[in-house]
Amino acid sequence: MRPFFFGAALAAMLLACSSSASANPLGTGWHTWDEVRFGLRGETYAGTRREGAGSVARLRLGGADFELVARRFFAGPIGVSFALAFLPPFDAFDGISYLRGDLSLDAGLFRWNGKVPGAFIVGAGFGGDLGRYSFAGRFYPRLEARLRLRPSEHVGLFVATDVMPAALGPDDRVVQVRTELGFSWRLLIVSLRVGHAIMTGGNPERTYVQQELGLYAGVGLM
Amino acid sequence: MKRIARFFWLASVAVLPLVGCYDETSAISTDVSSLDLRMGYQLVGTSKGTTVKGYLHGPGADPRLVEGDRLELRTPIGVVPLAVIDGEFSLELPPAGGDYELALVRAPGRGGDLSQKYFLAPPFAVRAPVTASRAAALTVDWDPAPGPHRTQLTVRGPCVALVTRDLAGDVGSYRFNPYELSSSAVAPGSCTVTIGITKGALLAGGYAVATQSASTTLEMTP
Numbered sequence: 001m002r003p004f005f006f007g008a009a010l011a012a013m014l015l016a017c018s019s020s021a022s023a024n025p026l027g028t029g030w031h032t033w034d035e036v037r038f039g040l041r042g043e044t045y046a047g048t049r050r051e052g053a054g055s056v057a058r059l060r061l062g063g064a065d066f067e068l069v070a071r072r073f074f075a076g077p078i079g080v081s082f083a084l085a086f087l088p089p090f091d092a093f094d095g096i097s098y099l100r101g102d103l104s105l106d107a108g109l110f111r112w113n114g115k116v117p118g119a120f121i122v123g124a125g126f127g128g129d130l131g132r133y134s135f136a137g138r139f140y141p142r143l144e145a146r147l148r149l150r151p152s153e154h155v156g157l158f159v160a161t162d163v164m165p166a167a168l169g170p171d172d173r174v175v176q177v178r179t180e181l182g183f184s185w186r187l188l189i190v191s192l193r194v195g196h197a198i199m200t201g202g203n204p205e206r207t208y209v210q211q212e213l214g215l216y217a218g219v220g221l222m
Numbered sequence: 223m224k225r226i227a228r229f230f231w232l233a234s235v236a237v238l239p240l241v242g243c244y245d246e247t248s249a250i251s252t253d254v255s256s257l258d259l260r261m262g263y264q265l266v267g268t269s270k271g272t273t274v275k276g277y278l279h280g281p282g283a284d285p286r287l288v289e290g291d292r293l294e295l296r297t298p299i300g301v302v303p304l305a306v307i308d309g310e311f312s313l314e315l316p317p318a319g320g321d322y323e324l325a326l327v328r329a330p331g332r333g334g335d336l337s338q339k340y341f342l343a344p345p346f347a348v349r350a351p352v353t354a355s356r357a358a359a360l361t362v363d364w365d366p367a368p369g370p371h372r373t374q375l376t377v378r379g380p381c382v383a384l385v386t387r388d389l390a391g392d393v394g395s396y397r398f399n400p401y402e403l404s405s406s407a408v409a410p411g412s413c414t415v416t417i418g419i420t421k422g423a424l425l426a427g428g429y430a431v432a433t434q435s436a437s438t439t440l441e442m443t444p
Binding site for chain 2: 049051052053054055056057058059060061062202203204
């Protein structure tokens with residue numbers, strides 16, 4: 001499995017570095033490679049989940065994922081984005097292994113120049129995940145909104161929210177919202193992500209909620 | 223830049239206290255669905271009284287009944303509230319036969335009430351001669367009662383092997399034919415034997431859930 005990690009990391013680095021050649025300062029045009037990054041995210045999540053037919057279990061657990069994100073505009077402000085989060089099922093990671101993949105069609109709605117150039121991008125697509133979370137094992141539609149700012153040549157900021165309003169797979173109805181606040185300096189990226197998953201179902205019907213807080217560190221290009 | 227770095231540093235520190243994992247089913251009854259509860263009880267009656275022992279288990283930890291949830295035993299002589307400690311309960315009641323019902327009464331929206339109903343035969347007495355010969359016929363009498371229960375007659379003592387008779391109904395009398403007991407002799411001479419009658423409901427596998435018993439002794443000679 002290790003060669004796979006190194007291969008994925010190397011691929012992400014190469015993509016990031018190769019994209020730098022085609023990158024334009026934000027605000028003067030849509031990047032061909034808008035974003036490519038690879039990193040590690042550590043997270044803790046807490047809340048409730050359904051146990052059995054309709055009982056409540058309370059949890060506070062942690063996890064970690066390797067994460068690969070690639071966004072590319074191919075026709076002006078129209079592009080695609082792909083995200084893969086994964087933690088292989090090593091023995092040491094029993095119960096927290098995870099796989100998630102998202103694919104979206106993006107549209108850059110606004111971009112501006114000025115003292116702090118930036119862009120606002122929305123996306124719609126689908127994804128699926130497996131493992132770790134009580135609500136995982138699902139296929140879902142996905143909506144995303146992303147605000148990016150570049151206060152200086154080497155510094156970037158972004159705020160992104162993605163919403164998964166429904167899910168196919170779990171017995172319960174699942175709605176998940178995740179918001180990420182990120183900062184980049186040259187090729188280094190760190191971010192803080194807050195997530196909420198709301199599950200409704202069971203007998204008696206209850207609403208179960210899990211909150212997630214995660215920190216990400218990676219390399220790439222914004 | 224320094225402020226942003228400080229923010230992420232503080233966010234990292236804030237995550238640390240959240241590390242500490244658990245995933246536990248709630249022990250508060252409001253969090254437990256009736257569909258995830260298991261309960262049962264056993265009635266052991268004699269002419270001196272009725273012993274009740276039972277359990278109430280949840281999907282994880284044994285539930286603590288709160289906010290309108292209560293467990294009670296409906297008996298022929300009244301309704302008795304039950305206190306569940308570590309998932310179990312027991313109590314002593316005056317002797318009484320009839321319908322007993324263990325009921326978990328729940329507030330609305332928790333999966334509904336649960337109940338288990340058993341019939342306990344009324345207390346009775348067993349009558350037999352003071353002495354009897356193993357080589358002669360022996361008639362045992364007791365108070366019959368109508369009901370769905372089964373009736374079992376046992377004879378045991380140091381000079382006879384255990385003799386068991388499952389009777390077709392609660393007929394109130396049984397006659398051992400001559401030599402029926404002598405064929406069960408395991409020691410020469412006389413001894414005190416106990417003649418017992420048990421009237422009870424049996425679950426699959428022969429587990430007795432509601433038994434009313436009575437016995438008497440006699441001196442058995444060769």
